[in-house]
Amino acid sequence: MQTSVTTGPLGGFDRWSDRRGVVRLAVVVVTLALAGVLGLLRDEVTSSTAALILVLPVVAAAAAGDRVTGVLTALAAAAGFDFFLTAPFYSFAIHGRDDVELAGVLVLVGLAVTEVALWGHRQQASARERDGYIEGVLGLADTAAHGGGPELVEGVEQAVTLALGVDRTSWRRGPGSSSLPTLHRDGRVRVDGRDVGVSRHGLPTDTVLVVPAGQGHLEVVAATRTVRPTRDQLRAVLLLADQLRTSTAERTPSRGR
Known part of the structure; x- marks a missing residue:
């Protein structure tokens, strides 16, 4: 997809x-x-x-x-x-x-x-990025409306990877570890209750970022370079993850899971 x-x-x-x-x-x-x-x-x-x-x-x-x-x-x-x-x-x-x-x-x-x-x-670049995020979310929403399945999960993985500019994103069944950096609904990344401040320090490179998504979570890997996502990028990721808040995500694992 x-x-x-x-x-x-x-x-x-x-x-x-x-x-x-x-x-x-x-x-x-x-x-x-x-x-x-x-x-x-x-x-x-x-x-x-x-x-x-x-x-x-x-x-x-x-x-x-x-x-x-x-x-x-x-x-x-x-x-x-x-x-x-x-x-x-x-x-x-x-x-x-x-x-x-x-x-x-x-x-x-x-x-x-x-x-x-x-x-x-x-x-102008920021406006085009926001338009791209919206277009991607709408496209995935259309996929979800038609049943979703592996195509929806794979599409969300690819969209999150592109939106953040990270190495890869994988959907896993079940909740993510509470000890890992997690993206919360307010757009902040926290670990053990502490704000990581990714816009300044970047996403962690020695561990994964957890994004709750449906009946599981997304694991975002940014190991090869420092990625400092903007607020718009993090909001786009939350919107993309919301596409997996369906029963489809519960019964259909992503590729190889």
Whole structure:
């Protein structure tokens, strides 16, 4: 059974990140070239207008959501403005107070726009993840409504593994050990009454995480890497586990159990 739970960053951004070195170099060169062209037109273009024009590649680079690209482009714009458009020309010295302020504004705008773009990318990625979780839960709910069985149990195992980004998930009959870290209904992971704080410290790597599910429990294994699930991820896991709160889960074990 294939479970459509979406995780990870934006696919398009992943493809772009493979070429980020080339992109960073290209935007710096384009920004410096634009400053050079404006330098040739300095008699017709005021410093303020030139600075506004140089903001454009900074904004375009920052919109990509890569902090390094945004910062490099902002520094290139400030350097190009200084070199080509402020007296003494073709020198990195600046004698005019207004020119110093404009160069500083270019850098600050680049930093600000980059951070805003990064925030937007994070929000968009989180929204897509939530949509993926909901889609996965609805798909499993449809399976449960049609009888569930091994397909439902296997689907929940796969969905939890994808939602958390862990190594594997297995459903076991009966309650889990009270001495093991357990995900509770309030979204917190506790062991012996103590909050583990998985969002900060990560899921345990030396033992399993127990998630009550139907007439049994899910054992979540994250042994090969540190996984720090968000609140949305843990809520998705609880919703997925709820799909096994049926008599189907009681009479139908998962694969190999």
